Amino acid sequence: MRYHDLSYWLSTTDDPLTPRPALAGDTDADVVIVGAGYTGLWTAYYLARADPTLRIVILERQVAGYGASGRNGGWCSALLPTSLTGLARRHGRDAAVAMQRAMHDTVREVGRVVTAEGIDCHWSYGGTVVLARSGPQLDRARAAVAEARQFGFGPDDLDLIGSDEATARCAAEGVRAATYTPHCAALHPARLVRGLARAVERLGVSLYERTPVTAIRPGAAVTPTGTVTARVVVRATEGYTPSLPGHRRAIAPVYSLMVATAPLPASTWARIGLAERETFSDHRHVIIYGQRTADGRLAFGGRGAPYHYASRVHPDFDREPRVFAALRRTLGELFPTLGPDVPVTHSWGGPLGVARDWSASVGYDRAAGLAWAGGYVGDGVGSSNLAGRTLADLIRGERTALTRLPWVNHRSPRWEPEPLRWLAINAGLRVMSSADEAESRRNRPSRRAAAFSRLLNP
């Protein structure tokens, strides 16, 4: 497998992506981490910094950054898959506010570490602009701001901006208004994950690549080439979790796909904007997301690819010509200046992890010595850092503000058995896409989509 072909980002890391040696024989450690994406690496990073005497081993089936961490949209945001209202309903208002504030701090923390560790991941703290391009989208923009205000977050956290200001930031077609938050940085995701892998090695962590874990059990992670015995085993496998015995229904892998244009001329950027490399989206139902890359491309993605029966994950599913064509069309609609045949040089995708109640979680069962984090849906770039810091505190037995956050030890229900899971997830995707089409035709909110959103984001 040529790892460079997995995403535009992995093809531009300035890193040969040569696999590190695989585990060769049994060994023991204090902590063994399964998966070298952001979750596994941030956990190792904070553990090793807090206690340099800990023996930490990471086992990765392919290479660091092979999963979503090497392929995503590069939004290091303060977003969570659960709304503040949903969090407050379950855990109380104060807990919801604390969680959101922790996420705001997390964006700054990632920025601090990439500077401290010299990780050149093209970090740009430009915020996020989410456009409203129809009446129903404008209603949702207003509702998002009203919700933020109810929880005490002011315009410095999330603001409704008028069409002139919104267009000055991102000159898409038909912009009526937008929400803007400063709490997001655009980054090069693969440079971050590969840089983190080098940073943890500098701290003495052992990272074995091309080492698939076939079973996790209290006190051990088992691979075909040896078993790592450890007091603590951390599962950091996100969308790939269902392939582990005993975890088939823990997470549903849902695919998100992306395209990247060729570098665009300065004259085109002068028309589009995104001068501060703001990440951008709009208030439609089926999520789209974009960023202006440091080398002047538009990297643009969206959901809408089908969920595969029995939570299967396969490299063939990374590419879905129908979705790539739709992404190109949407780019052309947003920015007619790009022309109908936007010059696209790269297209790719990957699985993200969705918990049954759309709640990300971090947890540690001290008695069994088993820890996990994930279920971030499409918001794991920032939240995996918070997860890593929190796991480090939990594993070291520290009681901190982080270990009191409401996602700690939250247990999401398991997904339904098949074929129910397949039917429900794919029906949901269809309802949301047809709602977007209907809303843009009729300029009226879709009731079916609203009902479905309430189901998805309780």
Ligand SMILES: Cc1cc2nc3c(=O)[nH]c(=O)nc-3n(C[C@H](O)[C@H](O)[C@H](O)COP(=O)(O)OP(=O)(O)OC[C@H]3O[C@@H](n4cnc5c(N)ncnc54)[C@H](O)[C@@H]3O)c2cc1C
């Ligand atoms: C196309 C796309 C766009 C996205 N855009 C954004 C975005 O802009 N912002 C945002 O916040 N989030 C985004 N996300 C989500 C984000 O990328 C993820 O939430 C995040 O990367 C999850 O990190 P992770 O380390 O938990 O999982 P992963 O990065 O998926 O890492 C899991 C690792 O575990 C390894 N593994 C799995 N099973 C085993 C095993 N049995 N043995 C050994 N190793 C194993 C895998 O090979 C993989 O390397 C996007 C995701 C995708 C796919």
